[in-house]
Amino acid sequence: MVVDANVERVVARLFAIEEPLPGARPAIRAGADTITPETRAGDFAQAMMDLGATICTARDPRCLLCPLAAACRARAGGDPARLPVKAAKKAKPTRQGRAFWIEQRIGGEDHVWLVRRAGKGMLGGMRALPDDGWAARGDGDGVPVCEGPWEAAGRVRHVFSHFALELSVSLHVGAAPQPPGEGEWWPLETLDAAGLPTLYAKAAQLALARTGEEA
Numbered sequence: 064m065v066v067d068a069n070v071e072r073v074v075a076r077l078f079a080i081e082e083p084l085p086g087a088r089p090a091i092r093a094g095a096d097t098i099t100p101e102t103r104a105g106d107f108a109q110a111m112m113d114l115g116a117t118i119c120t121a122r123d124p125r126c127l128l129c130p131l132a133a134a135c136r137a138r139a140g141g142d143p144a145r146l147p148v149k150a151a152k153k154a155k156p157t158r159q160g161r162a163f164w165i166e167q168r169i170g171g172e173d174h175v176w177l178v179r180r181a182g183k184g185m186l187g188g189m190r191a192l193p194d195d196g197w198a199a200r201g202d203g204d205g206v207p208v209c210e211g212p213w214e215a216a217g218r219v220r221h222v223f224s225h226f227a228l229e230l231s232v233s234l235h236v237g238a239a240p241q242p243p244g245e246g247e248w249w250p251l252e253t254l255d256a257a258g259l260p261t262l263y264a265k266a267a268q269l270a271l272a273r274t275g276e277e278a
């Protein structure tokens with residue numbers, strides 16, 4: 064039988080399979096095989112899918128209307144909505160990094176040093192604040208990318224698909240003779256137009272709050 068999510072739910076409840084998904088799939092498939100008729104198996108599969116979609120629903124199974132109620136072990140157990148059990152999601156690892164807000168007055172206007180990230184990798188090709196490559200271990204105090212002095216502006220937490228990042232933001236206002244990386248002095252007046260990804264936009268907000276300027 065084709066075992067989609069609806070069939071999976073019905074069978075897990077029918078046989079009260081307690082093992083969490085996805086590990087329970089072989090047991091669910093074996094259970095489904097034991098109830099699949101030799102003839103009109105396709106119609107049976109369709110009926111089970113419909114049952115899962117309309118009656119044996121994920122949150123609110125309507126057991127009183129269910130043709131399988133008499134045989135259903137989860138119903139007999141009193142709490143069918145608990146099944147199927149889903150495996151707890153693994154916590155994402157957290158990486159630490161440090162970003163640098165380097166601000167300088169040029170031609171009477173305040174500017175910040177923005178770099179272009181490498182084409183490959185996270186946020187590839189996007190404009191960004193210079194950072195330490197998010198490689199710091201544990202305390203977020205990555206190696207500065209150029210001479211300071213640095214003032215701590217706070218931390219930003221951002222969750223990517225495979226890890227969370229805690230980025231500490233350090234700022235330096237004043238002459239920066241050797242800003243890091245390939246970049247440009249960007250006027251604060253038009254920072255919104257820089258297209259900073261959310262992570263760096265949040266970091267910029269922190270820095271601006273620290274320096275008393277508005278985004």
Ligand code: SF4
Pocket residue numbers: 073076077118119120124125126129130131132133135136137138143
């Ligand atoms: S009796 Fe309830 S839990 Fe069991 S299959 Fe039917 S709707 Fe689902």
